Structure formats: structure tokens, C-alpha cells
Amino acid sequence: MSVTVFIQGRNGVTRWQPGKRWLLLPMLLIAAGAGLYQYNQLRFETQQASADNERQARxxxxxxxxxxxxxxxxxxxxxxxxxxxxxxxxxxxxALGQQLAQNYQLDEQFDFSAEVGVGGPSEYGSSIELDQLLSDMERLALGIDKSNTQLGLLETVASNLNIEQERYISGRPVGKGWLSSPYGLRNDPFNGHRAMHKGIDFAGAEGTDVIATGAGVVTWAGNMFGYGNLVEIDHGNGLRTRYGHNEALSVAVGDVVAKGEKIASLGSSGRSTGPHVHYEVLRNGQQIDPKQFVYRHAG
Known part of the structure; x- marks a missing residue:
């Protein structure tokens, strides 16, 4: 196959017939263009894919x-x-601690209003700072621990005050009655001989309530020679009280009784001439004059 090209010039028409090499040139150009296009297309697609990946990653x-x-x-x-x-x-x-301190007149020793825990943002919509929040929480935790410690101490003090007040022996063992025989030497009502009376007798109507003059633990509740139906209470610190000649007992050994609680009914059991309660106070096992306890002010 041959190609003839006619070229119009001033001197007329010139015929040119290119060789095979000239015929290959357009094909080479087309091939080169196609290759360049494919390269650019591939590069574009690669960049597009990379951009898509970056976008997806973002x-x-x-x-x-x-x-x-x-x-x-x-x-x-x-x-x-x-x-x-x-x-x-x-x-x-x-609030509870302050109230307790005021009730027991200890507000000068326990000031619960000195430290008030504050923490965390209080305005609606305000930003939250984690460091500040953690600091507030730590301060609040310390405040709560301090208040718990103070309440524990206060409770111990208050409990001790109540216990000491309850254990404080004072007053008479009967609500209604009169002193019929004091502590000390007297003529024995049965034989007339001089004898040591180691307690105080309070006479009254049979069945009258006999009450504990202080809080404690019942260590005897039953018949004892000479005392009849006897109640003995241990108040601690070496002090005990005895209540003899009762008609009936209202407590048993091991009972914990409060100050002013009924422990028996007044009677005339044992070595007795009539309804009364024989009241003794013992310190370290020895009877002492109960008068100092009977007539002193309640604690």
C-alpha cells in the first residue's frame, strides 16, 4: 500500500509519496497519546483514591x-x-454534728461549720474542668472523713456523758416513803442490843415501787439471809447498791437497769418489822454511809 500526497505550490502541483517510516509516525503519536492518557488517568485515580482514604480516615x-x-x-x-x-x-x-454539739454544749470543741465542702460547677451550661472536679471531690472526701471522725468522737463523748450521768448514784430508792432508820449504830429492833446498821431504811406503803438510784448491771436478784428478797446492782468504779426486804422483784441477774427504773416492790421479807426497803451503798465491797448519795444533787 502506498500513499501519494499532492502539494499545491507557486510552481504548480508537486506530488510527494512518503515512505513507510512516515506512515508509522501517526500511529506512534496515537499510541504515545493513548499511553500518556492512561498514565494520567491512573495517576488521577490513585490520587482520588488516596484523597478518599484520607477523607474517610478524617x-x-x-x-x-x-x-x-x-x-x-x-x-x-x-x-x-x-x-x-x-x-x-x-x-x-x-448539721447533725452541730446539733449534737449544741445539745451537749460541746459546740466550742466541735465546730462543724468551719469547713464546708464545695465543688463542681453550679451554673447551668458552664464548662466542666476535670482537674478542678477531681480536686473538689478530694476536698469533699476529706471533709466527710473529718466530719465522720468528729461525729465518732462526739458520739463517744456524748455516750460517756450519758453513761456517767446514769451511773451517778443519787436520790432515794423509793418515790414515796420516809427515812425510818439511818446508817450507823442503833438498837437492834429484834433483840435491843447495840448493833451497826450498814444501810438506810425507807418505810412506805407495801407494794410501792423500789427504783434504782443509778444505772448498772444486776448482780443479785433473789433471797439473801437477813435481807429477804434482795436486788444488788453493780454501777462500776467499785460502787454497788443493795435494796432489801422487797415483796417482789422486777429484775433478774444480768439485767441492765436504768437510773430511776423500777426493780422491785416494797415489802417486809427477811429480817424485817414492817414494809420498808433497806438501802446500802458499797464501795469496793465495804458498806459506806448512803446519806452522801441520797442527798446529793442528781448528776
Missing amino acids: EQQQRQVKQLKTATENQLSMLVTHVAKMQAKLTRLE
């Missing part, structure tokens, strides 16, 4: 950041709620 990071932010905000909200509960507990502890 979107994934944004989603993770959003999820982390949401989770953090939820956790911080829970922490704020926890701080609020701690504040409420601390306020309640302080």
Missing part, C-alpha cells in the same frame, strides 16, 4: 473524637452528680 477520627467527647461528658456528668451527693451528705453530717 471522618473516622471525627466520629471517634465525637464518641470520646460524648463518653467524657457523660462521665463528667456522673462525677458532678456524685459530687452533689457528697455535698448533700457532708451538709447533713455537719
